Amino acid sequence: MWSFSEIANMIHTWLNDTFSPTLVTIIEMVIMGVLVISLFAVLGLILVIMERKVSAWMQIRLGPNRVGPKGIFQSAADTLKLLMKEAMTPNGADKFLFNFAPYLAIIVAMLLMAPIVFAKDFTMWDLNIGVLYVSAVSSLSVISILMAGWASNNKYSLLGAMRSGAQIVSYELSAGLAILTVVVLTGTLNLNEIILSQQNGWWIFKGHIPIIISFLIFIIAVTAETNRAPFDLAEAESELTAGFHTEYSGMKFALFFLAEYVNVFIVCAIGATLFLGGWMPFHIGNWEGFNHIMDYIPSSLWFFGKTFFLIFLIMWFRWTFPRLRIDQLLNLEWKYLLPISMVNLLIVTAMAILGWHF
Numbered sequence: 001m002w003s004f005s006e007i008a009n010m011i012h013t014w015l016n017d018t019f020s021p022t023l024v025t026i027i028e029m030v031i032m033g034v035l036v037i038s039l040f041a042v043l044g045l046i047l048v049i050m051e052r053k054v055s056a057w058m059q060i061r062l063g064p065n066r067v068g069p070k071g072i073f074q075s076a077a078d079t080l081k082l083l084m085k086e087a088m089t090p091n092g093a094d095k096f097l098f099n100f101a102p103y104l105a106i107i108v109a110m111l112l113m114a115p116i117v118f119a120k121d122f123t124m125w126d127l128n129i130g131v132l133y134v135s136a137v138s139s140l141s142v143i144s145i146l147m148a149g150w151a152s153n154n155k156y157s158l159l160g161a162m163r164s165g166a167q168i169v170s171y172e173l174s175a176g177l178a179i180l181t182v183v184v185l186t187g188t189l190n191l192n193e194i195i196l197s198q199q200n201g202w203w204i205f206k207g208h209i210p211i212i213i214s215f216l217i218f219i220i221a222v223t224a225e226t227n228r229a230p231f232d233l234a235e236a237e238s239e240l241t242a243g244f245h246t247e248y249s250g251m252k253f254a255l256f257f258l259a260e261y262v263n264v265f266i267v268c269a270i271g272a273t274l275f276l277g278g279w280m281p282f283h284i285g286n287w288e289g290f291n292h293i294m295d296y297i298p299s300s301l302w303f304f305g306k307t308f309f310l311i312f313l314i315m316w317f318r319w320t321f322p323r324l325r326i327d328q329l330l331n332l333e334w335k336y337l338l339p340i341s342m343v344n345l346l347i348v349t350a351m352a353i354l355g356w357h358f
Contacts, residue, residue, distance in 0.1 A: 008122065032124050036113050040106075040262055045075040047261040050308075051315055058319045079254070087250035090153055097151035102248065102255035104144040109262040111137050116269050117191050119279050119300035130191040131183055134270055135176055138225070141263065142168040145234065148256070149244040160243025163326055164234035168225050170333045175221035177341035181207075181214040181348040182274045195278040200285070202277040208356070210348045215275045217341055222267035223314050224329070226260060230321040231329055268310035272303065276310075279303040 011031075015024045049064065049072060056063025064071030089095055115130035117123045127133055142165055149161020183189060185207060186197045197203075203211050224231035235243035245256045272278060279299035283291045324332070350356075 033110075036110055036124075039113070040109070040258060043265050044258045044261055045079070047265065047311065048075040048078065050311070051261075051318075054312065054315045055319050058316070082250060082254040082257075085250040087252050088247070090247050092153035093247065094151040094153070097147050098247075099252070101144045101148035101151060102252045102259070104147065105141060105259035106255050106262075108137060108141045108144065109259050109266065111140075112263075112266045115191055116266070117195060117273060117278055118303055119298070122300070123192065126192055127190070129189045131179060131189040131194070131274075135172075135179065138266075139168075139172060141259075144259075145244050148248070152244075152247040154247050156240045156242075157244050157246045160234045160236075160240045160246070163240075164227060164244060166326075167227070167231065167233060167329060170330060171221040171224040171231075171337075174217050174333060174337040174341045175225060177338075177345050178214040178218035178221065179270075179274060181211060181345055184345070184348050184352050185211075187352075191273055191278070195273060195280050198277040198280050200283065202275065202280070202282075204275045207348075208351070210344050210351065211275065213340065213344050214348070215271070217337055217344070218271055218275070219310070219313060220337065221333075222271065223317055224333075226263045226267060226314075228260075228264065228314055229318040230323050232323060233326050233329060236323065264311060264314060265307065268307045268314065269303070271310050272306035276306045277302075278306075 012024075012028070015027055019027065052063045052071075052074065062071075064074035067073045067077045089098055112134060114125040115123065115127045115133055145164045145168075146161045149157045149159075149164075152158070182194060182203055185203065186194050188194060188197075198206075200206070204215055207214075227234045234240075235245070240246070245253055248256060279302050281291070281294035281297060281299070281302055283294060
């Protein structure tokens with residue numbers, strides 16, 4: 001398999017030969033920070049145009065087609081527009097919390113990038129409790145939403161934030177239980193080890209029906225956690241104007257907008273890692289010839305291909321299902337998804353103890 005490890009080791013060796021150990025650590029952190037910020041910018045541009053093109057394709061229309069060939073520079077034009085807009089702060093707002101909230105949303109997204117395995121031997125922080133880290137840090141995102149809604153001194157913002165808080169806290173339970181099913185089968189919280197456990201088959205295939213159920217629950221739950229339609233009650237335009245970011249404009253609004261798309265990428269990357277093998281190629285049993293051909297495809301392409309497939313799936317939800325009411329949304333979680341997740345986890349635990357998986 002192709003790997004980025006040689007490039008990373010070469011840079012690390014050169015830095016060690018040139019600078020002191022403390023300086024090497026600082027320089028490597030700066031490099032990774034710049035790479036993550038660059039990835040955020042690229043993801044924002046790609047996912048916005050992808051959303052518009054996917055929606056246009058599903059509604060049998062053209063979508064953006066003016067700025068650049070086939071409208072591919074529309075995202076860049078929108079970014080330039082947001083950069084030039086004046087950032088307003090309402091008179092009655094808590095200025096510190098109002099200004100800090102969008103930055104907190106981006107900080108949480110950056111922290112979540114740390115343990116993700118983008119390719120073979122290519123991760124920023126190979127953490128032995130990666131799954132726990134992701135689950136814990138992702139729960140902080142609701143704080144930025146509550147902070148923005150309360151600090152805006154706007155009834156629509158506050159209502160949107162309260163809805164989002166109830167929604168995210170509720171659906172975290174089902175998402176966490178869905179993730180635990182894979183942890184039970186692999187016996188580890190390390191994302192690298194979870195990927196390696198899928199060398200002879202992705203868990204979505206070798207985990208039988210219970211893992212397929214976990215996968216479906218995970219996709220539904222993370223769609224709700226990222227405030228995506230049909231679970232976008234926090235930003236319901238027909239009821240709350242724009243929800244928790246009603247009062248935001250310019251780059252502050254752009255940061256919330258970017259954080260939403262980056263969070264979609266992150267949850268899909270976690271889903272691809274846990275259920276679809278991450279960077280692991282598609283292997284079939286003892287088919288050595290077929291498996292060898294699959295190994296020629298770069299591991300990073302496998303990872304991004306699976307991640308963008310799940311992103312497409314979440315976008316498909318948006319243009320297929322109507323928005324739920326808040327009571328329907330909470331009923332779905334507490335009366336259906338949570339009980340199913342708990343029973344499913346028990347079944348998977350029995351499977352792991354008895355060895356009833358491939």
